[in-house]
Amino acid sequence: MINKGNLPPGFKIERSESNSEEFFINMGPQHPSTHGALRLALRMDGETIVEMVPHFGYIHRGIEKQAENMNYLQYILLSDRQDYLTAIQNNLGVCLAYEKALNIGVPERAEYIRVILQELGRVASHMVFFACFGGDLGGQTCLLYGFKEREMVHDIIEEVTGSRLTTNFFRPGGSTFDVPDTFIPRVKAFIKHMDKTMKDYERFLSKNIIVLERTKGIGILSKEDAIAYGCTGPMLRGSGVKYDVRKNDPYSIYDQFDFDVPVTYNGDTYDRYTIRIAEIHESLKILKQAVEKFPEGPWRAKEKPVRLPAGRYYSAIETAKGLYATYVVAASGDKPYRIHTRGPSFANLAPLNKMVQGQKISDLVAILATIDPVIPEIDR
Amino acid sequence: MKKKNMTVSRYFKRYLKRCVTGPVSLVMGLSVTLKYFFNPKRIVTEQYPENKKTLKMHPRYRGRLEMIEDAEGNNKCTACGMCEKACPNASINVLATKNIAGKKVLGRYEYHFGSCTQCGLCVEACPFGAIRMSQAFEVATTDPTSLDMILNKKEGQG
Numbered sequence: 062m063i064n065k066g067n068l069p070p071g072f073k074i075e076r077s078e079s080n081s082e083e084f085f086i087n088m089g090p091q092h093p094s095t096h097g098a099l100r101l102a103l104r105m106d107g108e109t110i111v112e113m114v115p116h117f118g119y120i121h122r123g124i125e126k127q128a129e130n131m132n133y134l135q136y137i138l139l140s141d142r143q144d145y146l147t148a149i150q151n152n153l154g155v156c157l158a159y160e161k162a163l164n165i166g167v168p169e170r171a172e173y174i175r176v177i178l179q180e181l182g183r184v185a186s187h188m189v190f191f192a193c194f195g196g197d198l199g200g201q202t203c204l205l206y207g208f209k210e211r212e213m214v215h216d217i218i219e220e221v222t223g224s225r226l227t228t229n230f231f232r233p234g235g236s237t238f239d240v241p242d243t244f245i246p247r248v249k250a251f252i253k254h255m256d257k258t259m260k261d262y263e264r265f266l267s268k269n270i271i272v273l274e275r276t277k278g279i280g281i282l283s284k285e286d287a288i289a290y291g292c293t294g295p296m297l298r299g300s301g302v303k304y305d306v307r308k309n310d311p312y313s314i315y316d317q318f319d320f321d322v323p324v325t326y327n328g329d330t331y332d333r334y335t336i337r338i339a340e341i342h343e344s345l346k347i348l349k350q351a352v353e354k355f356p357e358g359p360w361r362a363k364e365k366p367v368r369l370p371a372g373r374y375y376s377a378i379e380t381a382k383g384l385y386a387t388y389v390v391a392a393s394g395d396k397p398y399r400i401h402t403r404g405p406s407f408a409n410l411a412p413l414n415k416m417v418q419g420q421k422i423s424d425l426v427a428i429l430a431t432i433d434p435v436i437p438e439i440d441r
Numbered sequence: 442m443k444k445k446n447m448t449v450s451r452y453f454k455r456y457l458k459r460c461v462t463g464p465v466s467l468v469m470g471l472s473v474t475l476k477y478f479f480n481p482k483r484i485v486t487e488q489y490p491e492n493k494k495t496l497k498m499h500p501r502y503r504g505r506l507e508m509i510e511d512a513e514g515n516n517k518c519t520a521c522g523m524c525e526k527a528c529p530n531a532s533i534n535v536l537a538t539k540n541i542a543g544k545k546v547l548g549r550y551e552y553h554f555g556s557c558t559q560c561g562l563c564v565e566a567c568p569f570g571a572i573r574m575s576q577a578f579e580v581a582t583t584d585p586t587s588l589d590m591i592l593n594k595k596e597g598q599g
Contacts, residue, residue, distance in 0.1 A: 229562075
C-alpha cells in the first residue's frame with residue numbers, strides 16, 4: 062500500500078479513499094508493442110488506466126551533441142539513425158536546411174528523384190504501421206503482409222542508395238548518385254502491384270468487426286489537445302486539423318503535384334488508422350505523376366560545398382510521422398555550432414497520458430500502435 | 442456512453458445487425474488469407490542459405506570497404522587522407538611512407554571494420570577512385586581481431 066502523497070515520480074492525480082485499490086505496473090522497456098525501449102509506468106484501477114507516465118532515454122545516443130563534432134556531410138548519416146523508418150526523408154530535411162544556408166538550387170531531375178524516394182519511404186513507413194497495428198491487435202497475418210510490401214520498397218531503395226535502412230543518400234544540391242536505369246520501371250511495377258494489394262488489405266482489416274470494436278471511440282484526441290500538444294502528421298489530421306507541410310509550406314516540388322490531404326474528424330484510433338491508409342493512396346497518386354514526368358538532365362548541382370556561411374537556418378518537412386524540422390546554427394569552420402532536431406514521434410507521444418486515461422490496458426496497446434512512435438527518434 | 446442513451450429495441454437491432462455483419466467481415470478477411478494460401482506464386486520469402494549461389498547484392502550495395510587493385514596488386518591510393526577525414530567514426534587510418542625517390546606513398550591502409558557503419562562517405566571523398574564498397578554481406582565473425590584489417594597488399598605508387 063502506498064499512502065497519500067507518496068506516489069511514484071511523475072504521477073499527479075492525488076490519491077483519495079475511493080481509488081485506494083490502485084496499483085502500479087510497468088509496461089516495457091522490453092515489450093513487443095512499445096516498439097522499442099520505452100517504459101510506460103501505469104497506475105491501474107483494476108484493468109482501467111488511471112494515469113500513465115512514460116519513461117524514455119534508454120537508447121539515448123546524444124546525436125545532437127555528436128553533430129557538433131562532425132562536419133556537415135557527416136551529420137546527414139546521423140539523421141538516418143533517428144527515425145529509421147523514414148531515414149530517407151530525414152536525409153532530405155537536413156539537406157534542405159543546408160541548401161537554404163548555401164542558397165543553391167537543385168536540378169529538376171534531382172527534385173523528382175527526391176519526391177519519388179520520399180513517397181516510397183512514406184509508403185514503406187505506413188506499411189510498417191499497418192503491419193504493427195494488426196500485429197498489436199493480435200493478428201499476426203497482418204504483420205507479415207505489411208512487411209511484404211515494405212520489403213519491395215526497400216529493395217528499390219537499396220538498388221538506388223546502396224543500403225536498405227540507413228540510406229545516407231541526399232546531399233546539398235541533389236543526391237549522391239544518379240538513379241539506375243531500372244529505377245523507373247521498378248517504381249512503375251511497384252505502383253501497379255500496390256494498387257492491387259491495397260484493395261486486399263483494406264478488405265482484410267478496415268471492415269473487420271474485431272478491429273472496429275477495438276478501435277472505434279478508443280483513445281480520442283480532441284482537436285484542441287492535438288494542437289496544444291504539438292502533434293503533427295497523421296495524429297493531427299486524424300483529429301480534424303488539415304495541416305500538411307507539403308501543402309501548407311511546400312518544399313522541393315510538391316506544389317507541382319495534385320494530391321489531397323486526407324482528414325478525419327473523430328480523433329479516435331480508427332480514424333488515425335484510416336488516415337494512414339488514405340495517405341498511402343495519396344502517395345501512390347504523387348508517385349504516378351512523378352514517374353510520368355520524370356525528366357532527363359543533371360542530377361546534382363555543380364557546387365559541392367563543405368562549409369556553411371555563419372547564421373541560423375531552419376527547414377521543415379513532412380515525414381510519414383509528421384513534421385521533421387532541422388535547425389542549424391552555423392559558425393566558422395566546417396562543423397556546425399549546434400544542430401537541433403524537432404522530431405515528430407516525441408511530440409506525438411506527449412498526449413498519450415490524456416488519451417489512455419479511463420481506457421483499458423489492452424486499448425493502450427492499440428492507441429500506442431496508432432501513434433506509431435519510433436523510439437530512437439524520441440531518445441535521439 | 443452511447444449505449445446508455447439507446448432504447449432497448451435499438452440496442453437489440455444493432456446487436457442483431459452486428460451478428461450478421463461481424464461474421465461477414467471476418468469471412469471477407471479470411472478470403473484474403475485464403476487467396477494467398479492457394480497462390481504460392483505470391484509468396485516472396487527467400488530461402489536464404491539454400492539460394493546462396495544465386496543471391497546477388499545490387500551493384501551499389503555498401504558492404505565492407507575494399508581497395509581497387511589490379512592483377513599485380515597495385516592500387517591508385519596516394520595517401521592523401523581524404524577518406525580518413527571523411528570518416529565519421531575514425532575507422533580508417535592512412536599511414537603514409539616514403540619510397541626510394543623520397544616521395545610520399547601509401548604505406549599501410551588500416552581499416553577497422555568493427556566501428557565502420559558502411560556509410561560510404563570515404564568512397565565519395567576519394568578523389569582517385571582507389572576504394573570501393575564490396576558486395577560482401579556475410580561478414581559475421583567470431584574473432585574480433587579479424588575486424589582490424591590492412592587493405593593494401595603493396596605500397597602505393599605515388
